[in-house]
Amino acid sequence: MMSSPMSQISSNLPIAFALMAVLVSVLFILLPKLFGASKLTKSYAKFKVLNRAIVHEGKRPIIALTLGVATKSLPTGSHVKVRVGGDGGPERSYTPTRFDGGLCELMIRVYPDGEVSPRLEKLGVGDELEMKGPTGIHRYGEDGPGTFKNGRKVIHGVRRIGMLAGGTGVTPMMQVINHIREDPRDDTETCLVSFNTGEGEIMMEEELREIDREEGGKVEVKFMVSQGEGREGVSKGSLRKMGGEQLMESMGLKGKGGEVVMICGPKGFVAKAKEDLKDKVDVLVW
Template sequence: MELAALVENIPFETLLLYLSALIIPLLFSVYNLTTSSGPKYIKKEWDRYPILERRVISEGERPVIFLTVGARTRDLPTGSHVKLRIPNPSDPSRPIIKSYTPTRFDGSSCELMIRIYPSGAMTPSLYKLKVGDTLEMMGPTGLHRYLGSGTFTYGKKTYDNIKRIGMLAGGTGVTPMIQIINKIIEEEGDDTEVCLCCFNTTTEETLLEDELKEAMSKSGGKVEVKFFASKTGKGTTEKLSMRSMSGPGIIKLLGIKEGEEDSSIILMCGPDGFVKHVRKELKEDGSMKNIMIW
């Protein structure tokens, strides 16, 4: 009662001033806690994000690494990319920029799979990154989108009513394919069928084989994955080179039957020579109209 009587005797303006002095610092503390805890949100402006984990998953002349970057996302569209930027030692005014498709993007981290080319402009620098270093990144970028239930968009162009997806991946070109496969598996009611063909030079260069086999087993028969190597075949990997494939052979390999071309789409991602050959052969064949290239 004494406290209530005391408050009643304080002028309203003075009471408001006291309350403001208490509440405003509290609000700032709550704001700082909610915004500074955890990784920053990725945005369409350059910013630096920390390397949380680094793994070498393939050795050799062209090793492959996983970099897990601490970055949060509100909603990364399936099929989209992020951009990385590093300084250009030969021309500081023109930094080196390259797009990558994350293999995984969850609430607090972005996982990138990167093949290191000894003479590459960017990848040797990425190979030297250690846990705790930071990396310049922005996103999401790119026009490719998988909206689910057999619908793709590329800018203003829409491919819908797709019942079968044929995927052709050369090396690290498997990354956008994994994104799409995971969405199909996770999204209830998406019955789109997928056939993914992974091409590499040797069986040792095959990437994410265990993860892809696990996705296939979890898909309930919706996803089929085939592994090929141009020099050696071993285990579940068949000896086959994309350079030996014709347009009709590629379509058959993907399980697209005659009469199903309009309800099917071919997605491809890989080295320039790989993509150039596939485009040429499919163009000469002429039966496939729905084609997307990452």
């Protein structure tokens, strides 16, 4: 028995609505990039929020904001600076976890008493954020695989990068790791040790674990927490209680040529790590 034209139309309506929803979502992402998206420059410009996600809930939640930009790429190792409240308003620097294809993704930990992050938390899809860049003096890979620029200083022949990240300090590490993974010529090894207060505050844990599994030793990732008992894949430990030799060992470094350590995190974290490693290896602070 043949179905009537009306019944055929009715049965196809859910599919049509689903396709329409997908099309609207795609257009919402593409149109701001194609029409009116700003270029990232040394002066502040407004960028539209295309997506907002809560990565982690809690007393200090982590949010991800995706902005539409007309700039195709950002030098690896650089940051962007955001401002709230217009001219004279407070500023903060962030390292994008993604910057390609017209999209800039910022991972932000919200501090309840902060000047900037609580206001960023309130941004929704369609709102605008002031941003400029790139900023910072560090660059990776501009002179080829295994090279760092630190202002005018250039470090060549890096074969292994140790990475010490405190909390949100993991974002520049992720930027360099992704650069190495995407360059088939680059066989530089990395070992990231991510330090956090508790298990619930570990940023991008699953994504980092997946990279570790996929890279088969080229990228190693370790997690340490100062509170709690730890769990499988997460060790109990604090950078404050570790000396230089322990830090070197945790990153698989021998203190020979071809090794560099990246450090990023709170001021006390950075100062302690830098002091412990100053006579053992080249150190770059983000």
